[in-house]
Amino acid sequence: MPLKLGSLFDGIGVFPLAAVNCGITPAWASEIEKAPVSITRRHFPEMEHLGDIMKLNGAELEPVDILTFGSPCQNLSTAGDREGLAGKKSGLFYEAIRIIREMRDATNGIYPAFAVWENVMGAFSSGDRMDFRAVLEAFADSPIPMPPSKHWASAGMVRGGESDISWRLLDAQYWGNPRLQQRRKRIFLVADFRGKRSAQVLFKCRPVLPDSKVCGQSGPPSTGESGIFSEETGRHIPVILPIQERQMRGAVKEKDETKFLVSFGRPDEPFPTLLASSANSFSFWYEGEDWRKEGGIRYLTPLECERLQGLPDHWTAYGYEGETISDSARYRALGNSIALPCAEYVMAGICEVCKSD
Template sequence: MSGALTLGSLFDGIGVFPLAARRQGIVPVWASEIEKAPVSITRRHFPGMAHLGDITKLDGGKIPPVHIITFGSPCQNISQIGNRTGITGEKSGLFFEAIRMIEEMRDATGGQFPIIAVWENVMGAFSSGDRMDFKAVLSAFTGSEVPMPASGRWANAGMVRGGVPDLSWRLMDAQHWARPRLARRQRVFIVADFGGRRAGEILFKPRPMLTLPAPCGTGGLPAPRRRSRPCS
């Protein structure tokens, strides 16, 4: 694969996925977000990233294809502190709009793009809808029926192999993934690899933690850092 990897971010918020991508040399190409305040933030930090607007009005086959699509779809209906109407709820049901866009892009590009999709959401995804919502999420990604585990409960990590995409999921806690240590924040991540069998390597392979960027000072500018004197 030649050239830089590219990324599109759905339900972009304040651009956390684009920020993580940029720190790894991946180029954020476009984002979909409808809230004005987050868009104003990402326009400032990612001036070259296009803003496509409302996901329900987008056609995945008519927007620039990207290697990676990321999305943290709304959690209001599956969160343990939400109304628990489930993955088909008014907000959380927008998950299926992202799946639609991925399918449209793959159809339009002959299955070339995206190569990787990453979904992030709350831990409540494992238990909402009598634990059937996570089954629906996995089945939507794979386009096939994913059986429930014999235990009737979803493990904190797992894989669905043998088809397209190759898929892995994992429950991760932010406090273990940054220095200095962050507050406890558990989230479910799914990696879907449409181009190979790398989902497990991407999600399960140990990697060194990145340091947090310097906090912003007045006016949103990076905080000043003490500079050492040049050697004489």
């Protein structure tokens, strides 16, 4: 019988998509933003949409084998206010923990068997490094000591209490087939409530799934929408430099020309992390031209952002009733989303350990 998945703070359905690609059935999702809900309903019409997490009772939900959630990161991110789990948005993490406990109490500890949490690496350091300790203690339902170094490693595990917990920092630029061209470091934490399998899920080598480039009939072919048209390039080779926008803004403010030039990066560098607050931009010119005179700057298209996340082309282009999703809503949704190959790796690991039991 296929494993079932429930997705909290679902966004545009990346965890359900990873689940389907690994043979897992998405049962339900919780999300409140209108555009992401419509996008996800289009792709998963059989999956139930439950709305506001604050109004859910885990004891009343359909039991699932896996519960995933990428709770709000605004208060944890180094680019945010750093209020940590005490912040209004990132504090919603505890609502997911509440639902897990309610479901487990209602099913005599059977469901969910696994929980998967995804978030920014700033969670390691926010709250004077106590927030990540609080995350571990919430999953374990028992005290967790701070490491002797007082710093959290990018990978680790703890055992005891209610669950076996492993975490690992995954950077999107090293994942996918072909690899994604985005620098996106995110914590993936796996809690196993029924055994000691979390390390097998997160630390075992396994093949990544091939990249899916087309999303059904939801939009036109991608060749005319991405990058620079072949008729424009002719025989010239475009030089593309990702822009470190935060660094660039700081350089402009400080009137630092050297820092400004460095913010353009190098041709072999991945793009900076996609942000929900703005569209990423890059500079380009043609090989052999003077970039000061012939160069230009443009924003990534939503399609290009989808590809940087490893998503099928046009995944966010249309809603449930065929309505076109605005570019601003797509940028926001994609900036808040999860790199698909990383999610697939975790889902494949859970499937593997469940089959071996």
